[in-house]
Amino acid sequence: MSTKLILSFSLCLMVLSCSAQLWPWQKGQGSRPHHGRQQHQFQHQCDIQRLTASEPSRRVRSEAGVTEIWDHDTPEFRCTGFVAVRVVIQPGGLLLPSYSNAPYITFVEQGRGVQGVVIPGCPETFQSDSEFEYPQSQRGRHSRQSESEEESSRGDQHQKIFRIREGDVIPSPAGVVQWTHNDGNDDLISVTLLDANSYHKQLDENVRSFFLAGQSQRETREEGSDRQSRESDDDEALLGANILSGFQDEILHELFRDVDRETISKLRGENDQRGFIVQAQDLKLRVPQDFEEEYERERGDRRRGQGGSGRSNGVEQGFCNLKFRRNFNTPTNTYVFNPRAGRINTVNSNSLPILEFLQLSAQHVVLYKNAIIGPRWNLNAHSALYVTRGEGRVQVVGDEGKSVFDDKVQRGQILVVPQGFAVVLKAGREGLEWVELKNSGNAITSPIGGRTSVLRAIPVEVLANSYDISTKEAYKLKNGRQEVEVFRPFQSRDEKERERFSIV
Template sequence: MDVDLTPKLAKQIYGGDGGSYHAWCPNELPMLKEGNIGAAKIALSKNGFALPRYSDSAKVAYVLQGCGVAGIVLPEKEEKVIAIKKGDAIALPFGVVTWWYNKDDTELVLLFLGDTKTAHKAGSFTDMYLTGSNGIFTGFSTEFVSRAWDVEESVAKTLVSSQTAKGIVKLDAGFQMPEPMQSNRDGMVVNCEEAPLDVDIKGGGKVVVLNTKNLPLVGEVGLGADLVRLDGSAMCSPGFSCDSALQVTYIVRGSGRVEVVGPDGKRVLEAHLKAGNLFIVPRFCVVSKIGDPDGMDWFSIITTPNPIFTHLAGKTSTWKALSPQVLQAAFKVSPAVEKLFSSKRKLVAAEAEVIGWDMAEPPLLPLKENKIAKGTFAVVGIMSTLVIYGILQQNICASIYNLMYFLSSTWWWNLYLQEKIMRVPYGLNKEFFSYSLFLVFCNRITTSAVSAGVLLASKKALDPVAPLYKYGVVSVSNILTTTCQYEALKYVSFPVQTLAKCAKMIPVMIWGAIIMQKKYQGQDYLLAFLVTLGCSLFILYQGAGDISPFNRGRESTVWGVSLMIGYLGFDGFTSTFQDKLFKGYDMEIHNQIFYTTVCSCLLSFIGLILQGSLLMAIDFVSRHHDCFFDIALLSTVATASQFFISYTIRTFGALTFATIMTTRQLVSILLSCLWFGHPLSWEQCIGAVIVFGSLYARSFLKTKEKAVAPSLEMAETKAPGGS
C-alpha cells in the first residue's frame, strides 16, 4: 500500500478574535480523499460565534473541550437551542443548519468527522454560510434578496452587507443569545463521558457506542461512532472491519502506539500517537493500539452505521473457532505449542472477548485488583502526607517543642508537626514564627520545582494549556485559602479546624452553582445543612479545660471561626475552578500544579516584599535551624500531598476523594485529641457523629444510585468500530 497513513494534526484555515477553523488537508492525509472522509475542528474563544451554515456532508460533531450553546435547525423543523459540554456527541445529517456559541471563559473546541461521498471536494467539508462576507446572499442581487425576504431594498442591502467577518465573529460581552432548553438535548445529544458504558473491560478500558438507540439521528447520518478510553498500558487487540468500512480515529487525550498491517502482510503504519492526531485505517487492514502508562482516549467514526468486526485475539477470536489440528498445520507447530497458545488465550476475561480487547505485555492485573492497589496507594499517600503536613504546620508557629512526640510515631508526623509549626516557640527566648506567607512561598516554590522536573523528565511540554490568568485565579484563591488556614491555627485547635473543613460542601455547592451551573437535589441541601449543624455544635460547645497543652488560654472562637469561614469560601472556589480547568482543557496534573504554584510563588514573594517580612523570616530561620528543618519538611510533604490529591481526583473522582478526606479528618481529630490532650464535650461528640454520619450517608446514597443504574449485559454488546 503506497498511501501515506501517518497521523496528522489539523491546520488553521481561517480565524480571528472570535475563534478559528481548522481542517485536515487531503494533500497531507491522502486517505481522506481516497476514503471520502472529511475532518475539521472549530475553536471558539469567549463570546465567539460561528455563523449559521449548512454543509455538503453528513457528519458527527464531538465536543473536545469547554461548554457552550448550539443552534440546530433540521429541514422544515424549528430551531433547537442546546447546551453543549465536553464529551457531547451530536449527529448532523444532510441539510441541517447549525450555529455555535461560546459564552464561557474556557475555549470551546468541536471536532467534526463525516462522509464526503456527495461533497464538492472529496476529503473536505464545504460549508455554505448564510451570513458574513462569504455568505451565499452576497452573491444575489439586492432585488432578488429584497423580494425573497419581502423587505425594502435598503433593508436587504443592510442585512447582507453589515456582517463583514467570515465564518466566525466575536459578539459584544453584553449581547444576549437565546437560552438553551434541557429538553432539546433529548434525541439530539449523547454525552459519551456520562452515558452508560457499552463495554467495561477489567484492566483494559471503557467504550461508549453511538447507535440509533441512544442517538436516533445516527441512522440518518449513516455513520457509526464510539468513544474509547484505554487504560494505561492496556491493548486494543488486532482486528479488522469485514464489511469494507473505514475507521477514522482522533486522539482525544493521552498517548500510545498504533500498528496497522495491510492485506499483503506488510506493516503499513507504525506510529506514536498523541492528543490531536488523526489517522485512518483502510478497508480490511488490521489495526491494534497500545496505550502509554497514562492511557489514551480516542473518538472514532466508522463509515457504516452497523459495522462488523473480526478480531484476531481473545477467546472468541477467529483462532478460537479453528480446530487444534488446523492451528498446528497453519502455524506448523507441535501440539504442545498449539496447546500453550490456546491456553494463553483462555486467560483473557470473558467480557474482553466481546470486542477483542486484550491485556498488554506484561499482562495487567484485573481492574478490581488495580483499583485496590491504586486505592491503597491513594489512601496511604493522602493520610500520611496530610497528617505529616498538619503536624509541621502547627509546629512552626506556637508551643513547646517536645522531641518525644516527634520521635514516637513517623506515621502521624503530620498531626504533630502541624501543631508544632503554628503554635511552638523556637530558641531559648521562645520566639514565635509568625510569617505564614513565608510558609506559602516555601511550599509553592518546592512544588513548582518538583512539578517542572516531572514534566521535563517525562518529556511533556511546559507550555500552558489554559490562559495564564486562569492559573493566576487558582493561585490567588489558593494563597488566600492557605493563609486563612495558617492564621486560624493560632486561634483554634486542630480538631476544630479539621472538623470545620467538613463544611466545605456548602461553599462548593454555592460555587458549583455559580461557576459550573450545577443543579443539586433536595437531599444534597439536607446533607449540607446537617454537616453545618454538626460543625456548629463542635465549634460552639468546647470541651472542658484548655484547648491545647501547647497554647493555654489562646482559643479565640470568634476570630478563629471568621478565619475558618474565609478558608472554606476560598477553598471551595479553588477546587471548583480547578475542576472547571480539568474539564475544560486536556490538562495534565503536573501542568496545572506547575503554573498554579509558579503564580503563587510570585504573588507570595510580592506579598512578603510589601509586608517587609521577607528578610525577617529569613533571619528567623537562619537563627533557628530546627525551624528551617520543619519548614523544609513541611514543603516536601505539601508537594507530595498535592500529587496524591490530584492523583486521587483524576483516578477515582471527587466523591471518592471526599470519602478519603473524611476518613483522614476523623483519624486526625481522634489522634490530635489523644496526642495533644484536646478534650471533647458530649455536644462535640454529637456534632462529630452528625457530620461524619451525613457524609458517609451521602457516599452510601451515591453508591446505591450507581448500583441500580441500568447497564448493558456484556453478552448483548455489539462490537464498536474496532476500537
C-alpha cells in the same frame, strides 16, 4: 401546511427514527446496509503503503475562533473520502448558520454551548418569555420603523435548540442548517468528520459548505503563514461563503421588504470582516430545564426534586423530535469495560437513530497505562482516530501483510485506518484516549485476541493446522486471554498468580 411539510420531510430524513418509534422491538434491526458508499475516483492512489498521523495543515482565523483543516489530499484521506475539521469557538462566539452538501459527525472535545438544527417544515416550538424586550437601540446605527414596534413585543419563536457539552456526538445531515454558540467560559472545541463519499453528497469529491451569513469568500481572512500554496480550490469549497452575498439587492429587498437598505447590505455580508465565527453580543439563549437535566442525568448526578414534566414545548412529534446529540459518557453507551485495562463507549444508530440515515458513527476508547487494544479490523467502515489525551504506540497492517504505520501518536493527531486494515494500539505511561469516527451507522470490529476474538471462534485443530503448531499451543493461543477487546498490560508471573486468586 406545516403538517404537509413535516410529512414531506419525514419521508426523507427519518427512515430509521420512524420505524424505531413505531416498533421499538425492531430497534435491533437497525442498520440497513449503508448503500451508496462509493468507490473513490483516485483508485490508483489507493495503494496505501504508509499512513501518517497528522495535525491540521491549515488554520483560518475568525473574529471569535479558529477553523483548522486536515490536509485531505493524502492517499488515506482521499481514498476514504474523509474530510476532518477542528473548530475552536471562543467564549461568547457564534459559529454562523451553515449547511454542507455532505453529512458529518461532530465530537465535542471541550467546553459547552448551545446549538440549533433547522429542520425544514418543523414547527417553531420554542418561544422566549413574553416579557422579553427587544433592545431598542443597542446598536445606534439602526433606524426604527414604528409599524413593527408592537409586533416585536410579541416575543420570539424558533425551532428547538439544545445544550452541547464535552463528550457529545452530534450528527448533521446534508443540507440541514446548524449554528453553535459558546455560552461557556472555556473555548468550545470540536472535531468534525465529513463523509465526502456519502451517497448524500451528490456532486463530486469536494465537500461544499454554504453559509447563510458572514462575509463573501473574497474577503476571507487567512493566516498567511499557514496557507500552503499547493492547497487547491477544494478547501475554498469546504470553507464556503455567505450564499446571500451572491444575490442582488433588489431580489433580497423584494423578499425582505420590511427591513431597511442597510440590513440588506448586512445580509450580504458587505464589509463584514468577522469571519464565520463571530463575537456575539447580548446573546442569552435559554435551553429548557429538562434538557439540562437530561444532561445531568446522563452525568449521573441528577438534582432531584427540581425537574418539571417537560413536554411543554408544544407539538413535538416524530422526526421533529429527533435527537441530534448523544453523550459518550452516558453509562448506557459503554460497550466494553475492563477495570484493569480501559473502556469503549459507542454512539451508533442504536443510540442515535439518525446515524442509520447518515451512515456515520463514533467510538470513544480509553486505555489505561500500558493497556493494549487489538489487533482488530473494521468489517464495514473506515475509521479516523482522533487522539484526545495521552500518547501511545500504534501499528497498522494492510492487505499485503506489511506494516503501514508503526509509530507514536499523541493528542491532536488524526490517524485514518482503512476498512479491513488491522490495527493495534498500546497506551503509554499516561494512558491513551481517542475518538474513532467511522463511515458506517453501525461499524463492526473484529478483534483477533480475547474472549470475543476470531481465534476463539475457530476450532483448535484448524488453528493448529493453520499455524502449524500443536493443538496444545493452539488451545493456549485461543484461550489465553479472557478479556474482551481491551487488555491489561503484560504482567510478571507473580502478578498474574495473585490475580488468579483474587478473580477466578
